Amino acid sequence: xxxxxxxxxxxxxxxxxxxxxxxxxxxxxLGLISFSEDSVEDELELSTVRHRPEGLEQLEAQTxxxxxxxxxxxxxxxxxxxxxxxxxxxxxxxxxxxxxQGDASxxxxxxxxxxxxxxxxxxxxxxxxxxxxxxxRGTIQEKLNWAFNxxxxxxxxxxxxxxxxxxxxxxxxxxGKCTYPVLREETPRQHVxxxxxxxxxxxxxxxxxxxxxxxxxxxxxxxxxxHLFENVL
Amino acid sequence: MATAAWLPFARAxxxxxMPVANCPMPVSPMDNSKRQDELIILNVSGRRxxxxxxxxxxxxxxxxxxxxxxxxxxxxxKEYFFDxxxxxxxxxxxxxxxxxxxxxxxxxxxxxDEELIFFGIIPEIIGDCCYEEYKDRKRENIERLQDDQEExxxxxxxxxxxxxxxxxxxxxxxxxxxxxxxxxxTGFFIAISVITNVVETVPCGSTANxxxxxxxxxxxxxxxxxxxxxxxIFTVEYLMRLFAAPSRYLFMRSVMSxxxxxxxxxxxxxxxxxxxxxxxxxxxxxxxxxxxxIFKFSRHSQGLRILGYTLKSCASELGFLLFSLTMAxxxxxxxxxxxxxxxxxxxxxxxxxxxxxxxxxxxxxGYGDMVxxxxxxxxxxxxxxxxxxxxxxxxxxxxxxxxxRIYHQNQRADKRRAQKKARLARIRISKSGSTNTFxxxxxxxxxxxxxxxxxxxxxxxxxTKSTSLLQSQHHHLLHCLEKTTAHEFVDEQMYEQNCLExxxxxxxxxxxxxxxxxxxxxxxxxxxxxxLPNASLPSTYPVPSNQCxxxxxxxxxxxxxxxxxxxxxxxxxxxxxxxxxxxxxxGGRITTAIISLPSPPALTPDADGLxxxxxxxxxxxxxxxxxxxIQTTTSSAGTNIVKVSAL
Numbered sequence: 026x027x028x029x030x031x032x033x034x035x036x037x038x039x040x041x042x043x044x045x046x047x048x049x050x051x052x053x054x055l056g057l058i059s060f061s062e063d064s065v066e067d068e069l070e071l072s073t074v075r076h077r078p079e080g081l082e083q084l085e086a087q088t089x090x091x092x093x094x095x096x097x098x099x100x101x102x103x104x105x106x107x108x109x110x111x112x113x114x115x116x117x118x119x120x121x122x123x124x125x126q127g128d129a130s131x132x133x134x135x136x137x138x139x140x141x142x143x144x145x146x147x148x149x150x151x152x153x154x155x156x157x158x159x160x161x162r163g164t165i166q167e168k169l170n171w172a173f174n175x176x177x178x179x180x181x182x183x184x185x186x187x188x189x190x191x192x193x194x195x196x197x198x199x200x201g202k203c204t205y206p207v208l209r210e211e212t213p214r215q216h217v218x219x220x221x222x223x224x225x226x227x228x229x230x231x232x233x234x235x236x237x238x239x240x241x242x243x244x245x246x247x248x249x250x251x252h253l254f255e256n257v258l
Numbered sequence: 259m260a261t262a263a264w265l266p267f268a269r270a271x272x273x274x275x276m277p278v279a280n281c282p283m284p285v286s287p288m289d290n291s292k293r294q295d296e297l298i299i300l301n302v303s304g305r306r307x308x309x310x311x312x313x314x315x316x317x318x319x320x321x322x323x324x325x326x327x328x329x330x331x332x333x334x335x336k337e338y339f340f341d342x343x344x345x346x347x348x349x350x351x352x353x354x355x356x357x358x359x360x361x362x363x364x365x366x367x368x369x370x371d372e373e374l375i376f377f378g379i380i381p382e383i384i385g386d387c388c389y390e391e392y393k394d395r396k397r398e399n400i401e402r403l404q405d406d407q408e409e410x411x412x413x414x415x416x417x418x419x420x421x422x423x424x425x426x427x428x429x430x431x432x433x434x435x436x437x438x439x440x441x442x443x444t445g446f447f448i449a450i451s452v453i454t455n456v457v458e459t460v461p462c463g464s465t466a467n468x469x470x471x472x473x474x475x476x477x478x479x480x481x482x483x484x485x486x487x488x489x490x491i492f493t494v495e496y497l498m499r500l501f502a503a504p505s506r507y508l509f510m511r512s513v514m515s516x517x518x519x520x521x522x523x524x525x526x527x528x529x530x531x532x533x534x535x536x537x538x539x540x541x542x543x544x545x546x547x548x549x550x551x552i553f554k555f556s557r558h559s560q561g562l563r564i565l566g567y568t569l570k571s572c573a574s575e576l577g578f579l580l581f582s583l584t585m586a587x588x589x590x591x592x593x594x595x596x597x598x599x600x601x602x603x604x605x606x607x608x609x610x611x612x613x614x615x616x617x618x619x620x621x622x623x624g625y626g627d628m629v630x631x632x633x634x635x636x637x638x639x640x641x642x643x644x645x646x647x648x649x650x651x652x653x654x655x656x657x658x659x660x661x662x663r664i665y666h667q668n669q670r671a672d673k674r675r676a677q678k679k680a681r682l683a684r685i686r687i688s689k690s691g692s693t694n695t696f697x698x699x700x701x702x703x704x705x706x707x708x709x710x711x712x713x714x715x716x717x718x719x720x721x722t723k724s725t726s727l728l729q730s731q732h733h734h735l736l737h738c739l740e741k742t743t744a745h746e747f748v749d750e751q752m753y754e755q756n757c758l759e760x761x762x763x764x765x766x767x768x769x770x771x772x773x774x775x776x777x778x779x780x781x782x783x784x785x786x787x788x789x790l791p792n793a794s795l796p797s798t799y800p801v802p803s804n805q806c807x808x809x810x811x812x813x814x815x816x817x818x819x820x821x822x823x824x825x826x827x828x829x830x831x832x833x834x835x836x837x838x839x840x841x842x843x844x845g846g847r848i849t850t851a852i853i854s855l856p857s858p859p860a861l862t863p864d865a866d867g868l869x870x871x872x873x874x875x876x877x878x879x880x881x882x883x884x885x886x887x888i889q890t891t892t893s894s895a896g897t898n899i900v901k902v903s904a905l
Binding site for chain 2: 037038041042045049075077078080081095096099100103104107108109123124125126196197199200201202203204205206207208212216253
């Protein structure tokens with residue numbers, strides 16, 4: 026008698042529905058199907074890199090800043106980057122605040138690479154202060170060296186036209202769109218040509234460090250402007 | 259370690275090992291710096307905290323415990339000065355004192371996090387009493403930030419390949435018209451499919467020799483075609499989504515894809531199995547699954563998604579509800595069965611038969627098809643209905659509050675998204691304000707230099723150093739950038755005018771007045787370049803020989819109106835005219851014209867400078883040499899400027 030009841034369509038339907046749901050649940054339990062659309066995983070937060078700088082005395086010895094100046098620098102540094110290191114994103118944000126009209130991110134990228142002397146992807150306070158020490162208190166030779174290092178993107182000791190073009194485009198990008206006279210496509214390229222004509226003495230298409238320093242030392246304008254920012258701190 | 263205070267004790271107690279030691283003991287480290295324990299003053303934004311040095315030394319890998327605090331030492335007042343929030347500092351200092359970090363509940367989570375990062379303390383140290391609260395608030399904050407970031411990602415449109423564009427179109431139908439069309443078409447077909455399923459079973463009028471049959475059996479072909487069409491659309495949609503998904507494996511595991519599959523699978527199974535008689539019963543059952551197509555609407559409706567999410571998050575409450583109901587049903591069914599066993603012709607034939615009565619009574623439905631007849635049965639029946647109300651009423655508020663929380667979260671997210679545009683616009687305006695101050699100060703600075711040139715005493719005193727040192731240094735930086743690139747910053751209006759006038763110069767204009775009047779604005783602009791610190795005024799002006807990139811323009815904007823004050827000749831040191839250097843343009847007439855692009859001829863600079871605003875010689879076609887007179891259109895004529903757009 027039961028079989029007669031079971032053969033009715035209705036119970037068949039119930040049976041099949043229950044079967045399907047059970048299989049789905051089984052698949053879910055097995056982890057093949059996920060029901061959560063946005064899974065809020067309790068993942069371990071990225072451990073923030075924390076860096077403690079060297080002692081004040083050591084930094085004082087290694088750079089040409091006084092104690093007070095180092096304190097001022099550190100306060101400003103730590104305010105922007107409480108964890109003690111700057112990564113490239115933060116660096117770009119900070120730098121872009123000074124050039125609201127244009128796009129400072131490319132140039133900030135090159136600057137970051139110039140400051141990050143050990144190429145570990147972050148600029149610690151020591152890197153920062155060493156760089157500043159050269160730029161503000163260094164000799165002309167050191168400053169020119171630093172500038173050469175900035176232009177030489179792949180750090181192979183030669184500035185090629187492509188590298189210079191990248192740097193030049195980055196600088197012009199910072200000007201933004203609304204300039205007078207209007208920026209054209211070839212302006213950076215022309216500027217690079219002028220630069221190479223001046224610097225590349227043996228016309229081999231690259232500028233070496235000696236050519237660079239030589240030429241800059243012979244140029245009065247450049248020499249004068251190297252002393253421009255000495256009273257920054 | 260807080261136990262650092264007990265270290266002397268542990269070391270002293272080591273005397274106990276000495277008699278049994280095998281080898282001689284190592285030399286103990288010398289404590290050269292016999293520093294007395296001293297009080298340290300920590301000045302946090304004016305509030306002075308004092309503590310022992312050894313308290314801070316307990317945690318040497320934090321800012322206060324290491325030599326890093328020397329960076330903040332002020333030798334004049336012999337204090338450590340921190341420019342931070344004194345209220346938050348209290349909990350941080352308490353951490354050093356007690357060894358436990360507490361999270362103050364009224365503090366904002368991100369402010370607290372920043373303080374922790376500043377002082378070099380990892381948040382995991384937060385004590386158990388406050389850790390839950392901290393984690394909850396942190397998760398909420400992260401979700402909110404993620405929401406905002408997703409919005410930003412929607413705005414940015416880097417070059418995406420076809421696949422990514424398709425996926426984005428699927429996920430967010432408002433991105434493009436095609437996506438919107440697709441969205442509505444699929445919605446329409448889902449509705450059609452569901453309606454078809456419903457109408458199939460309605461009895462459709464009978465033919466003469468047959469009884470009433472449902473429409474599905476009468477118009478089999480029509481319904482079959484409709485069904486096929488819907489399933490085609492759904493299959494195509496599913497395959498497209500599968501193709502476009504960034505991670506196909508993840509996509510196949512998601513709920514929506516399962517619903518899609520369950521919606522279209524019965525059709526294909528039906529195609530395969532339709533000839534086999536044995537399983538035709540099951541085939542009919544498969545039709546039930548077609549109703550799942552209605553769940554495909556959850557992609558189209560956010561309310562459905564919220565409901566589903568609520569049910570999912572209240573799964574435990576629902577489970578409890580089900581479990582307690584089952585327990586109660588079994589108890590009461592058993593009691594009713596035995597109570598009613600005695601009475602004759604009773605409907606309570608077995609315990610499973612009483613289940614139906616119990617369910618109907620506990621949910622207060624009361625159909626009345628089964629009623630107890632004995633007194634004991636009636637008593638137990640009433641107890642059953644009262645307890646039913648209680649059992650059901652208990653978990654329901656939990657579910658309701660969950661739903662309300664999720665719903666309000668969504669509302670807030672929507673509101674934030676709507677307000678975001680206004681916020682960003684306001685931020686942009688304030689940012690442009692800062693560039694405007696630079697240009698403003700530049701003009702002031704140039705005027706100051708001009709005053710220096712004229713070297714009058716009174717004028718020097720008029721020069722007010724109104725800008726702060728920081729601002730003037732920032733402006734100096736921007737000025738250096740200008741000098742590096744030999745280009746100057748201008749504001750939007752000037753830029754557009756410059757572009758306009760360079761374009762105008764490439765096209766020979768029918769009436770000279772137009773070009774010359776436009777030339778005045780740029781002419782005036784050119785004049786501003788010339789006051790260099792050295793007093794020699796060059797007679798030629800920097801020629802913008804570069805063509806404006808708008809050369810292949812499709813529209814030129816020329817604005818109507820009278821240029822307000824053109825009377826700024828060089829000898830006139832009236833500051834006001836230089837300041838109001840904008841053309842006050844209002845209105846305009848618009849005509850359309852087709853502009854062909856001639857090759858741009860070179861500009862000839864104006865050689866005469868000192869007589870009023872320099873003009874650009876309007877370019878004339880070679881046949882009109884006589885029109886080379888320089889027209890000094892100063893403030894007078896309301897020159898009509900025409901907006902021309904090329905087709």
